[in-house]
Amino acid sequence: MSAPDPTAPSTTPPRRVTAAMVAQHAGVSTATVSLVANGKSAGRVSERNVIRVREAIADLGYVVDGIGSSLARGVSSTIIMVAPDISNPFFARLIAGVRQVLGSEYQLLLAVTDPGQAPGIAETRRLLGLRPAGLLIDAPNPRFIGELGAPVPVVAVDAPDAPGNVPAVNLDVAQGARDMAAHFARLGHRKVAYLDAINDTATMRQRRTAFAAAAAELGMQLPEGAVTSCTIELGQAARHFALHWPRWRELGITAVGCATDTHAYGVLQEARAAAVRVPEDLAVAGFDDLPYSATTNPPLTSINLDATELGRTAATQLRQLIEGHPLEQSHVTLAGRLIERGSTLRL
Amino acid sequence: MSAPDPTAPSTTPPRRVTAAMVAQHAGVSTATVSLVANGKSAGRVSERNVIRVREAIADLGYVVDGIGSSLARGVSSTIIMVAPDISNPFFARLIAGVRQVLGSEYQLLLAVTDPGQAPGIAETRRLLGLRPAGLLIDAPNPRFIGELGAPVPVVAVDAPDAPGNVPAVNLDVAQGARDMAAHFARLGHRKVAYLDAINDTATMRQRRTAFAAAAAELGMQLPEGAVTSCTIELGQAARHFALHWPRWRELGITAVGCATDTHAYGVLQEARAAAVRVPEDLAVAGFDDLPYSATTNPPLTSINLDATELGRTAATQLRQLIEGHPLEQSHVTLAGRLIERGSTLRL
């Protein structure tokens, strides 16, 4: 027989420490261990036993098993956020806001779908099989949220078309779009274009629709062929703009609204390559007001949408629901505001 | 009493359908239901009962409860990916590769940490309390992976410093860095700079170290003050470059290597704003070869790193481990390759 290889991973994985082991170690029952481990011991466990159990927990390195606990309780302490598009920079900030509010009581897990896709019904059921304490659904398409019928608290985020019985936290993108159109009108533009995001979410639809409606109302034209869409990627947007600009120029278009700042970055980039002067030949504005928008060249006019606050508010609402408190307001809408910068300045 | 409001959410949430309910409905035992529901009925359940159970499952809308199942089995079908930085565009492609391989048997969940932070030990333990079938750890810092000691299969991704007993899938960024330096040398550059990422991961460290070493070997200088770092954000990189360029120019620097393409985009952007001609005054190269790099102006020379393949390989390795197959190769390294474009072309 050969000597065991000391560098090989040990073959006996560390045995899971259970409440029963802690109980034995401390000379108490598992009920007592449970109470102490979950911080519910006040007035129910003697000081002496609390100390003993704490020591045993430390000695053995015990951690409450999430699975056993979830089964007994009927629900886990996990909050699942379903998201169709994590590569959007907006998303990272949204998550940060959610995490701020969730703290360590709940555990945030992300279920990502393929870009632009809502999860299928089967996938969602499996998610629910994890017994999450709550669900956060980002930019769901309306069909999905309709058929969800989740038996757990749900808050939709960035879902202006969420049905009345589904709590939602939204950004007032319609007002933002109107502000953008009004800004263009004020600067004297007569013909405008719109570069949309390709994913069919309500928030993107609202931006486009409100922009078009406001433009018409303000006496500006959005000619046939002046609305186009591509993914939320700088490169895609640049290529798309390159493709459409010749026609837009022919049409006499002098301003373009963009569904996201990322789209606008692509336009700025390509405009420079094609020697289109911004804002002299073309005014450009976006949505999001990402940090970088302040320092593009020229700086980008944008509708400021507070992603972090959006995340914070959504998480707060969800906690209310989970903890059984009624919501003061089932649909919350956060205002955006137009930040005027060089990409739209009057000549 | 007032009539019930038909638009209000129903107050009795749909009762969870259990295997026992299905069993009763089909006139069999729960053991049989379990076998059929998990596709393990071949040769163990009569054709007749299989059909009955399937019908009952469909009738009642039964879905196997993940929590109960996990507890009985000792492990869930969840795979948790721990990631410090989801806003990197590279990451979305990595995820896509992982998802391709995981299919529907396993459920991928992301545990995100604050940007640049590895999860704490307590957080990780809670993650393990979910009894994941396996863990994928992206760009871990060495301390974290050392103290993990997970009782589940783990594969580290993009972790060149993973200890020998932790399976890892890496990109050969050191070779990429050497290729980049050699490319600069071949073009006649004598003094170079390096724009690094600020997060202290091994992959970023390797890029920088290998670049510096190769530069020295090839007779190029990387002067004092010619290495600086910032977050993986275009805007940050642009600002950083603006800050350092005056000094770099004084030093006679004519080429800058960037830790990621995103950094390089920032440099390109700012260079144009500052009327620094690329590549005439300054050659620029990055890592990642993101899709957009082919269409920047000028197009960006970059080390192509295949994020999707990285994800696919990591997921394949993890599945091997989970399914009890030994790994043919515990550490896999995928080669990158230099893509030469206009941002470094000889004058």
Place this chain on the structure above:
DNA sequence: CTGAAAGCGCTTACAG
């Protein structure tokens, strides 16, 4: 304050 016991929903030897 304490512990024995039931129960959460499932899976898997086991005996038939």
Place this chain on the structure above:
DNA sequence: CTGAAAGCGCTTACAG
């Protein structure tokens, strides 16, 4: 092929 039963690790009335 089939079902009764044990067991996964925990929580929570309940009786004391």
